[in-house]
Amino acid sequence: MRSLRHIKIKLLLTAICFFSVFVVISQENRQDSIAAIKQLQKEASNAISNQQFEDAIVKLIDADKQINEGGFKELKLDSKLHIAELNYYIQNYGKAKTEVELALKQIDNFTRAKTKAYTYTLYGLILTRNEEYALAEDYLKRADKLYAEQNDEAGQANTILGFGILELKLNNYKKAINYFNACLPTFRIEDLKYQEAFAEINKSQALLHVSNNEIKDALGKAVSSIENAERIVKARGYSKLNSEIYKVKAQIALRQGNSAEAEKVFQQYIILNDSINAVYKQAISKGVDAESSVGDLTEIIESKQSEIEAQARSLNLNKMTTALSIALIIILSLLTLSLYKNNNLRAKANNLLQDKNVEMQSAKEKAEKASLAKAQFLSTITHELRTPLYAVTGLTHLLLEEDPKEHQREHLNSLKFSGEYLLSLINNILDLNKLEANKVELEKTTFSLKKRINDVLIALKKSADDRKNTLRLEYDDNIPSKLNGDPLKLSQVLINLIGNSVKFTQNGEVVIRVTKMDQGASKVKLHVEVEDNGVGISKKKQKSIFETFSQASLQINRKFGGTGLGLSIVKNLLELMGSKIHLESQLGKGSKFWFNINFSIPEGLNDDSAATPAIVKETDYSALENKKVLVVEDNKINQMITKKILEKNNMVCDVADNGMDAVKKVEELTFDVILMDIHMPGISGIEATQKIREFNKSIPIIALTAVTIDENLDDFYRAGFNEIIPKPFKTEEFFEKIYKTLENKKLPTPS
Structure with a gap:
């Protein structure tokens, strides 16, 4: 019994040893297989770096087949992502989408957050290219959230780049520019040169679609971005990005009005893009061959080729001549087709140039309209602000003249300062508006x-x-x-x-x-x-x-x-x-x-x-006493303020509510000086002055008005005014100009 028990124990131990050896061998074989698969993937990555896409795609498909045959579930996700990424790069977006969707099915609760985020980002980019924009935005948002939780700035920058491309496709150019500006610093810090160049190219393209009113010097910034991209691409040899640079440079040349340069650069783009697309198509074809085992058929065809060639050599001279003739016809046909295609490309390029010219003209007109609207708004608002401000500064001056109490004087001085500050602001806005509207002209005078x-x-x-x-x-x-x-x-x-x-x-x-x-x-x-x-x-x-x-x-x-x-x-x-x-x-x-x-x-x-002008005499206020002044003003408050300021200085003041009343009063009465508002109901101050000048050339007429951007001061003098006092005014300057006008008795410039 004991010997039987020993035999059973020995058999059991032998079985266990055998099973352990089997497991170890199996594990070693599995590890060897995984290593072989990873080696294939590594070789594929190197092939991609060297732009040998046919070799890369064959190796990746081979690796994927080995994964499926060996049941290596843990490698399936990475394999699908590799294939999807390569197909996205060579613009085979349909295949890329299929592979990424297979990868998404492999994602579970045990998948690393970084891998999930990368998968979502890649899927978002592919969906953008397939014009499935809503779904693309959803997956990019998922990726961004995962990267943010992991504090992965480089990954988040890639997602932001994806958002930028999405907004560019949706024609939201300013949003796109903001996204590209946001991701570029991270790409530079992390030395992600391909992403940096790609972002700069897309940023340049977006900048070409915005006006200088939206982004200052948008065209200059577009040029700067494409130059940054070009430096990187030349240093690294990214051929696909190089073709995109030619395309954007053609658009820039168009914006700069250089049609000849645009056509030249666009032709370079077409040539380079065609050669790149040919490489991509060859790689896609190779991938299809590898997947459908076309390689076996190719071997059969090649084995039969020698028989065909042997038979061909036995043909007589007439058949050879016929074959050569057919070959010549085919070559001529291909040449004709090539010329036809070239003409089509040229026609497309010309159409593109014309479309861009139309777009540029439309953008120019919109910018001019916006600029005009802005100028008109600022002109109106500054004029409208001057009218109530005149009441503020005028009444403040009158109250200060009425011997207020000390604490009241302090408040009034503060009010006067605030009014003068606001007037300075309005004058600055008016000056700047005139400069931007090209309403300012340079004078040429001799000075010290x-x-x-x-x-x-x-x-x-x-x-x-x-x-x-x-x-x-x-x-x-x-x-x-x-x-x-x-x-x-x-x-x-x-x-x-x-x-x-x-x-x-x-x-x-x-x-x-x-x-x-x-x-x-x-x-x-x-x-x-x-x-x-x-x-x-x-x-x-x-x-x-x-x-x-x-x-x-x-x-x-x-x-x-x-x-x-x-x-x-x-x-x-x-x-x-x-x-x-x-x-x-x-x-x-x-x-x-x-x-x-x-x-x-x-x-x-x-x-x-x-x-230099002669030294201005100080204002002699006593010389102004009892001078008869006609104030032409339609605003009752402004009438009252101007009249009180004049009467405080013992001047005799009469008022006309409009231009026609002013003309009648000047015909019937005698005045020493007229203070004429410009913007009034009925006839304007300029028209009223012209009518007065028809029968009275000598009476001093001073324009008392809130000047706007549309008014050229020379027009006032040509209309018959002797001087201009902008409203609101400082009282000292007001009396100084009236005194100078009366002293000089200068005749106005004739119309």
Whole structure:
């Protein structure tokens, strides 16, 4: 019994040993098979890198067959993704979709989140190419959520790129640009050069579909993006991306109006794209062959080929001649077909060029309409704001004149300051609007530059003193004493630049330097600097500081005030004068604004009287007493305010409600001066002035109006006005202009 038991135990141990050896051998065989499959996949990846797509697709299909035959379920998902990715790359989107959908079936609760996210991203991209946009967006959102949970920035950047391509396909160009801008920094940090170049190409394409009103210098940004992509592609040899670059460059050339260059580049795109597509088609064909075992049929065909060739050699000369003739006909037919195809491609290219020209013309018209609408809106709003503001500033002045109590005076002074600040803002908006609407023209007069700068410094001295700043001028004495140019525009530039430096400097110094760079017989080139040791501007904000309504920061705005219009006006005025503003600044150390500008030199250096106006006498208020003034104004509040301001100075005031009443009163009564509003019911102030000038050439007429962008001040003088006082006004300037007009008795410019 014991020996039988021993025999059974030995048999059992032998069986166990045999089974263990079998399991080990099986495991080793399985591991060897998996290693062989992974080697095939690795070789396929290398083939893809070398753009040997036929070899790659055959190896991947072979690997997939081995996975199915060996039952390696754990490798099925990766295999399907590899095949799908390659087919997506070679634009075989139908096959790519089929393979990814098979991969999706392999996903379960044990699948890694990163693999899931990648599968969803790839599926989203493929669905986008197949124009299934809603489903594509859904899968891209799923992928983005998984990457965000894993803090995988590189993966998330790929998903964002997918969203960008989706929005581009949906013609949501601004959204697409935002997505491309969002993913590009990550691609650069992670050194994902293919994705970076691909994103730059698509960004450039999106920028070509937006106007400069939507994105400033959109065309310039498109050029910059395609240049970035081109540098990467040339360094890495991405042939498919290279063909896409040619396509976008053709569109850019069209936008730039260079049709010849566009056609040339588009032809290069067609040639390169055709050769790439041929490679892709060959790879797809090879893949189909591999999947359907066409290889076996090929072997049979090749084995029979030698028999066919042997028979062909035995044919007589006539049959050979016939065969050659047929071959020649086929070659000629192919050549004809090729020429036909080439003509078709040329026709398509021409049609594309025409379509793009139509699109560009339409975009140009839309941009012009938008610009006109903006100009009209700002013109209307600034004019409408001036009317109630005139009441605010006028009534404030009247109340201050009535000897208010001390606490009331404090409030009224605050109200006066606020009114003047608001007036300054409105004037800035009007100036900027005129510049952007090309309503500003340069004048050519002789002036003294040094005197102009000194006048600006005198005007800003009080502001500098209030902030305990020193103003210092360093002026090159080699600069000609007289120059030809537009002194008013130059003064406006200097007031804004120096005023800006004064505002952002406390207990410091603002230095103005003017040096001669070059001088010829009739021209001189000057270098102008305005430097301060104030708060400075960060590198980030230096790029946008000259844009409209742009300031260094919200904190700066709250601390120092202002609207951010001054530097934008400077930029536009200098560009109008053929110059460009530059900035150097460091936070906490100060800022330096500078520009180079050309002026003409007058043929003969005249004395100062020819270059600068005579010294203005101080206003003699007593000389204005008892002067008869006709105020032509349709607004009752404005009538009352203007009349009270005049009567406070003991002037005799009469009022006309409209232009026709004004003409009748001037015919019947005698006045020393007329203050004429422009925008009135019935006939306008300009028409009323023209009618008065028909019978009275000498009476001084001053336009008292809220100027708009559409009004050219020269038109006022041609219509018969002696002077213009924009509403609202400072009372001192109001009386100064009335006094000057009465003193000079200057005749108006004839119509």
